[in-house]
Each structure stands twice: as structure tokens, then as C-alpha cells.
Amino acid sequence: xxxxxxxxxxxxxxxxxxxxxxxxxxxxxxxxxxxxxxxxxxxxxxxxxxxxxxxxxxxxxxxxxxxxxxxxxxxxxxxxxxxxxxxxxxxxxxxxxxxxxxxxxxxxxxxxxxxxxxxxxxxxxxxxxxxxxxxxxxxxxxxxxxxxxxxxxxxxxxxxxxxxxxxxxxxxxxxxxxxxxxxxxxxxxxxxxxxxxxxxxxxxxxxxxxxxxxxxxxxxxxxxxxxxxxxxxxxxxxxxxxxxxxxxxxxxxxxxxxxxxxxxxxxxxxxxxxxxxxxxxxxxxxxxx
Ligand SMILES: Cc1ncc(COP(=O)(O)O)c(C=O)c1O
Numbered sequence: 001x002x003x004x005x006x007x008x009x010x011x012x013x014x015x016x017x018x019x020x021x022x023x024x025x026x027x028x029x030x031x032x033x034x035x036x037x038x039x040x041x042x043x044x045x046x047x048x049x050x051x052x053x054x055x056x057x058x059x060x061x062x063x064x065x066x067x068x069x070x071x072x073x074x075x076x077x078x079x080x081x082x083x084x085x086x087x088x089x090x091x092x093x094x095x096x097x098x099x100x101x102x103x104x105x106x107x108x109x110x111x112x113x114x115x116x117x118x119x120x121x122x123x124x125x126x127x128x129x130x131x132x133x134x135x136x137x138x139x140x141x142x143x144x145x146x147x148x149x150x151x152x153x154x155x156x157x158x159x160x161x162x163x164x165x166x167x168x169x170x171x172x173x174x175x176x177x178x179x180x181x182x183x184x185x186x187x188x189x190x191x192x193x194x195x196x197x198x199x200x201x202x203x204x205x206x207x208x209x210x211x212x213x214x215x216x217x218x219x220x221x222x223x224x225x226x227x228x229x230x231x232x233x234x235x236x237x238x239x240x241x242x243x244x245x246x247x248x249x250x251x252x253x254x255x256x257x258x259x260x261x262x263x264x265x266x267x268x269x270x271x272x273x274x275x276x277x278x279x280x281x282x283x284x285x286x287x288x289x
Contacts, residue, residue: 025093131253139172239266
């Protein structure tokens, strides 16, 4: 099977899943979500994703969701789908109620959608090898980018500009002239052998891949430091990379017209790719009893 949905606890083919027009996710984008990578039928960094989902829900004052049951439903959907290499999309909205800005009555249950899909890693694998071109774009998003909300219009618009220019991603630059992140991935860079990135806060999504890599790189003797860079300074960095759940680690070889690292993936990025891959392999390896 290529994909399978679980809508409010009920397994169904994706094409048969239906959301009522009064769903607040549809009307207001009143919803939060997560995307996990499934390797060999198991969700990578599951705890980190669920922790972030819980923070997103709490920040937006959603009713509490039982995460253990959500994990159970996710795993049941993965098993029923038969997907081994894929993604798990979790989407929770504030539920269905006639359109009004005020939150619905507390008796209104959230809408919960889980979609399990196959993921074809062939093109991403090529991008990991060759590196990708990017375009800079103003960061026009709201001021709570730490919440993984489905309100992605500013991300979509910026990404489309990059896409039409033949680029993989748009690197977003805030009103203060400082780089934040990309439309659906985190941006890291290397200067003088040190891994750096924009500090966590309201301006960026706390990326699970970014957090994982920062920790793993530190353990491998590659320290990380928070830094705030203008676009011009980023273009002068020794290496720039994009990291995220499905892409893992992509070298950036161009921003606008500026080649990065001479237009070739750099050695620290290569090391981070190896660190990431080896960690996944270790996690997948059968545990000795
Ligand atoms: C805006 C943004 N930043 C960063 C990321 C990377 O986060 P993660 O590593 O948890 O996939 C994403 C992923 O969708 C994103 O949408």
C-alpha cells in the first residue's frame, strides 16, 4: 500500500478521508502538525516530535491529547499500511464548530488525522551528494514560528518563488536583516570549523533534526554555537546546510548568485551526513538481548 489514513481513530484509504467544512483547521488554519520519518517501519526521533507536538498544542491552548494513544494509533496505521520507508503525518485541529473566532465549547473534540505515506528517497539522496541551490526571501511569517502550525502560507509563497527559480529552498531573512531558517527546513552553517545556527526562540521552528545533529556533532567533537547572521555574512560562511526530517542533511552550494564553499559540499557537512546516517543505522540495528 502507498498510503493509509487514520481519521479520528478510524483507518481508511486516504481518498476516502473527509473533513467537514466547519472544521477549524480548514476555516482558520487552527491546527498543528508533525511529520516523522519512518525507517524500516519505525518512527525516527518519535519522542522529540511528540514533545514538540505537545508544546505546539499547549501554546495554542488546545485541549490535552493523550500522546500514548496517539502513538498507538500511529503505529497501528503504519502496521496496517505496510509502509517501511515513509512518513507519518500527524495533524490535529481544534475541531468542528460553526465559523466563529472564539474557541468552540470545550465539549468539541479535536479532529485528528494521521496519514502514513511511502517516501521515495532517490532524489533526496542525489541532493545529499550534489548539494542544492537556494534563494533568499523575506521572512513574512507570523511571530510564533516556534509553533508547528499548519498556517504555512508565507512558507508556501516563499518556497514557490524559490521553486520557480529552480532552487530547492528559500532561505528566509527577517525584517532585522538576519537569517532565520528555510521554508521547510532548518539552516545551519560552518565558520572557522564551528557549526552555527540561529538561536531557538519565536523566530524559528525548533527542528528535531537540527537538535539531534547539534547534540550528535557535539558528542563527536564538533561544537555548536548560536549565532545571528545577515544574508551577506551567510554567503561568506565556509559551508551552509539545510537539515530536516525528510531531507536529513543537504549541502547548500549556492544562495542567490553566490556560490557557497566554492560551489561544492564541504567536509563538515559530509561529516554531519555520516554522523546522521550512522546514528540511524545504530538505532535500526537489532539490540542484543
Ligand atoms: C519551517 C521549518 N523549519 C525547520 C524544519 C525542520 O524540522 P524537523 O527537523 O523537525 O523536520 C521544518 C520541517 O518541516 C520546517 O517546516
